[in-house]
Amino acid sequence: MTSSIVVLGSTNMDLVAYVAKAPARGETVTGREFRTVPGGKGANQAVAAARAGAEVSMIGAVGADDFGVRMRAALEHSGVDTDLLRTVEGASGTAHIVVDDEGGNAIVVVPGANGTVTSLDHGDEALIGTADALLLQLELPLSVVVEGARAARERGVRTILTPSPVQPLPPELLAATDLLVPNEHEATALTGETDPAAAAKALLQQVPEVVVTLGAAGCLHAVRGAEPRTVPAPRVRAVDTTAAGDTFAGVLAVALTEGRPMPEALAWASAAAALSVQHEGASTSMPYRAAIEAALA
Template sequence: MTAIAVLGSTHMDLVAYTSRAPGRGETVTGRAFLTVPGGKGANQAVAAARAGGEVVMIGAVGTDAYGPLLRANLEDAGVGTGLLRTVDGPSGTAHIVVEDGGSHAMVVVPGANGTLTAIGPDERAAVAAAGLLLLQLELPLGVVTEAARGARSMGVRTILTPSPARPLPDALLDAVDLLVPSEHEAAALCGHDDPHAAAHLLLRRVPEVVITLGPKGCLYAARGGEAVLFPAPEVTAVDTTGAGDTFVGTLAVALAEGRAVPEALAWASAAAALSVQRPGASTSMPYRGEIDAA
């Protein structure tokens, strides 16, 4: 089994469910509240582990009450946490409002994640031993760039989820093999709302792109080929939080196993479709048997 290294964030998600999100200065009444382990890095690690990957997590949690819970959530999923640092201070938190129909908005407070500004010899060794490195943008940009460049120098394939969206330096994108933005993130990166046009522009900076389109599926494009739309299964969404991370984590496992791109994308789409039918982020992520049966 090919190992997958994840350098990324861990957050405790504080999730309020309501019929609609409040406007500026407005208070609305919620119908439920959940405290769920999350963070884009941890979510992708859990998704990959549940899909059958051998996963190691590189990140940081705090010394507050959330820290042990975030670590335990990863370990319960089978993720290796030997490189998950514990630093003085609070863990990261994400404050999420989920509307009826599944759409959501959030505020992320980095906490311990903001202290991860460089990787050491043990982390570099873990990346070198992996077949794939998963990256996101909830850590300081410098360490994400350092890890991507290190992976490139060691021949390790890198997948970047550019979330939250921000301008990205060439030093980072030059070391990325596969970029997986949402359609909104793709538009923010290249200034074009049309996914096909966005994919064409992004291919000037990275060799492969998968743009996720929510219920419409995903668009795959590689240099030298035509963009191809892969539809998503039709389901009724309950909570879309973590669906993109489920997709990426599962996709990483499929690619690490050597599956062809169409099969890998279909498998990842099935996993994401299962996740949106359940509440929460990491709690909604399916296991390999469920994905295979979908």
């Protein structure tokens, strides 16, 4: 049965410069290529989930500019429903990204239209209530993230939160989060623990289940009442790691809402993320379901 996922999150146009080595402070370097690619953590997770086979709807906002038109079209091209994606006056969100030849990146996000999404309307709440899972991140104002998580909890909908860009999480958001998916740096920032297992254990004091992504080392899964376990990632040559975490979260949500056990769901998400880092771009690098299944086979 096809699962239903709602994403409450950001849409940004990624302005990506590819360089041999990222510039240090005060330094100017020459890039080899520049691209504009539809992205944003919310939109990325929506595309990843849709390509993995879920029915996906997006709640958020784009600006009344060319970037907004392009981002809406890109979401729809991947099968994401955009009926509740608002168009507001002003500029769309942008992410200014530098990608080096080792596949690493540095990112500056300018919220633009995303900053106008401060609360849900009735249609948003009704849509959330129809979903099997709600995907959340922190590129929208925190007020609406909390409101979305509460709406999902009240309606018995699973909430999956990626705490990025990392910031202190209010108790009311943690109380309405079923699964927290930070990367290792975010887990450290939230807990002060540099060891991922220790960080996961600390986070379990606030949420019932945690998956800490570890890049090329895979991920660590922790649930209350059991010891954390590490799941290795496929070994690949990374070209661009932008949106690998979003790919992981979107595909993980699909696997879980389809009823797959967590070990199988993590294998799915890891395979998808490994496929994504072998190609340049954010949403453009995300694999379709057939490619994920072929990788696992």
